[in-house]
Amino acid sequence: MPLPKLPGTPVEDSRPADLVVIGGGIAGLSVAYEAIQKGRHVTILDRGPIASGMTARTTAHLMSVLDDRYYEFIALRDEAQAQLLYESLVTAIDRIEEIAGRESIECDFQRCDGYLFLGEGDTPDILEKEFDACRKIGFDGVDWEARAPMPAFDSARCLRFARQGRFHPLKYLQGLARAILTKGGVLRPYTAVDEVIQDGATVAVKTRNGQTIMARDVVCATNAPIAGRLTLQAKMAPYRTYAMAFEIAKGSVEDALYWDTLDAYHYVRLRPGDERDWLIVGGEDHKTGEADDAPARFDNLERWTKQRFGQVGAVTHTWSGQVLEPVDFAGYVGRDPDNDHIYFVTGDSGQGITNGVVAGLLIPALFDGGDHPWRALYDPARVSLKATGTFLSENSTAVKSLVEHLGGPLLDTEESLQPGQGGLVRDGVNVIAVYRDEAGTPHRVSSKCSHVWCTVHFNSFERCWDCPCHGSHFDIDGNALNAPATAPLASIDDKSGRSS
Ligand SMILES: Cc1cc2nc3c(=O)[nH]c(=O)nc-3n(C[C@H](O)[C@H](O)[C@H](O)COP(=O)(O)OP(=O)(O)OC[C@H]3O[C@@H](n4cnc5c(N)ncnc54)[C@H](O)[C@@H]3O)c2cc1C
Ligand code: FES
Structure with a gap:
């Protein structure tokens, strides 16, 4: 699976910065693209090549399903916010499809079903509660199936979710980067940012190579925030997750997304090829830094896959990456509570692709004191008292x-x-x-x-x-x-x- 080349030549630009986006992953490029539609002049800075962060490692399930479960979310927040969350995830997938069409981005975007089945030892009430929660919030595309379409495994009764999706993230970002350049945006890879400081109505962005770029607004789309209060970082916990790709016979597995209910859960999707397909399987997560046993985790993933999908072919790729788990199950996207010209996108969980696209739709609406119906849902300053237990246990890492x-x-x-x-x-x-x-x-x-x-x-x-x-x-x-x-x-x- 060779990766496409992304625009990557450093560009010198002498125009004063209007909007600086730090980070050239799905979040940064989505914000930049949408801001350009609103007439902003955008400069994107990245420490490395564009699209070299966690977006290069994603398995790119495009889900309106919530991997932490809507019934858990309703218990922590409420039904109205769960409805908004669902709406935002649906809108994000629709937006990817729309942009891919409008900008002629060939990124293998495909709608497909998603199957949620019980993990080993889990009980059916998890699925029943999720079914009820989905129906309450208007997620009508959920239904029961006798079993998930896994060739070698009877999953028992499971949930099928319609209108999920998948795409090739790097092909999509390549197209988005091209569209941004065509519309006058500036991409500056290999430009690491050390500091972001708001002074009055302007923001100074200090780069590692000694430059200071003054901007009207700055968006930190660096996956984890490089500015702002430490309390924002304390509301998320970093987890390493592992993924691998197996060759499989063409057409031998239904083109769908598959997840079990375990915590950490397994996630599976298909990548169709011309003569053969690949099955991309992920899971075996652990808290960052708390294990160093990747070979054993890949062995477990391989065993799990063979039990459920039968005799898959050779392993062609293995990799790992990191996700940031927010304590109350939604990303942190919006205005810095202390600086009205600085914005964050973070707390991606296992759904950072849709979270990044949500940021593109939400943040530009907040510029110049603007508002958006999703603002409070994703507000980086929010405090969820019911998530205090999770907050304390995740932060015991520091101790x-x-x-x-x-x-x-x-x-x-x-x-x-x-x-x-x-x-x-x-x-x-x-x-x-x-x-x-x-x-x-x-x-x-x-x-x-x-x-x-x-x-x-x-x-x-x-x-x-x-x-x-x-x-x-x-x-x-x-x-x-x-x-x-x-x-x-x-x-x-x-x-x-x-x-x-
Ligand atoms: C194995 C794996 C599987 C996943 N599967 C899914 C999935 O199926 N569905 C889903 O929705 N999500 C999934 N995710 C999560 C998702 O991929 C990420 O959350 C998402 O790609 C994050 O995008 P981002 O733009 O926020 O961050 P990134 O892609 O990491 O981009 C951040 C950019 O900021 C740059 N940067 C950082 N610091 C600085 C600095 N100081 N100066 C300049 N630049 C800087 C980095 O170089 C990087 O390019 C998965 C993640 C992993 C690791
Ligand atoms: S990342 Fe915060 S202390 Fe290391």
């Missing part, structure tokens, strides 16, 4: 991280690290993050995340350092790969572990 720094599972010496391995090494009062490369050379950086202070953990599958607190990732030399961190991990002067 664990401190304990670990003081005396957690640390190596006495880096000598025990084999080539390709990384680990935390105690050195006096310091803890150093050390990776030994294939040539045997150690790469030493501070283990303290540059975002706040949590201890980073080695991820041997991705060969990077992951922060369990808010989901920053760093390469083996400490450079930030994923927000919210913008600065690198501090370098270590010498083996004593003093960080510079």
